[in-house]
Amino acid sequence: MKESIRAAVLQVLDIQDREHKAATDKEMTALVLAHPxxxxxxxxxxxxxxxxxxxxxGLIEAAQAAGKRVLVPKVVGPGQMVFLPYVAGQLVESYFGVLEPSTGQAVDKADIDLIHVPGVAFNDRGYRIGHGGGYYDRYLADYPGATISTIYDFQRKEFSEESHDIPVQEVICR
Incomplete structure (x- = not known):
């Protein structure tokens, strides 16, 4: 079931109107910036x-302008990731086709106040379907801080979570 939901939502994500997406992204960024x-x-x-x-x-730029330390993930092994400081000029394309830091020291998860968590689909209880690697569920299993996600309305789907799934505390949906 998760695979079919993932495939259907990814298809809609790929064909969404770019102008509408950009406007929605700005709106959701403003909501994150205002969040307690x-x-x-x-x-x-x-x-x-x-x-x-x-x-x-936009979130990264605003956070850095506000003097916050910004971290982004780096895959360090099968199913394992860490967060390193974001430095624009020190990024490389990963095996998965996304940018990640090329250098830097991993930050202990206890020192991270808020994680903005990606996902493909979310249910009403904050559980998510990601890209299928389980990286975030593993990382969040013992993470003590706050979590938030930003999703488009069509990413809200009903599905049953599994025992290893970790919910996000707050989902901003537009």
Missing amino acids: SYQAAQTIATYLPMDHEFDSY
Whole structure:
């Protein structure tokens, strides 16, 4: 079931209107910036988007302008990732086709105040279907801080979570 939901949502993500997506991304960025979890955070982790995903660069720029430390993920092994400081000129394309830091020291998850979590589909309880690698579920399993996601309305789907799934605390949907 998750595979069919993932495939259907990815298809819609790929064909969405780019102008509407850009406007929606700006609206969701403003909602994240106004969110109490973001406001209280000194260190935030987000992701570097694939073309069809929420454009997190606006969030990154705003967070850096506000003096927050911004981290992005780097895959370090099968099913394992860490978060490293975001430095625009020090990114390389990963095996998965997304940008990730080429250098830097991993930041302990206890030092991350807020993680902006990607996903393909989310249910009403905050559980997500990602791209299928389980990286975020593994990372979030013992993460003590706040989590938030930004999704388009068509990414809201009903499905049953599995025992290893970790919900996101807040989902902003537009």
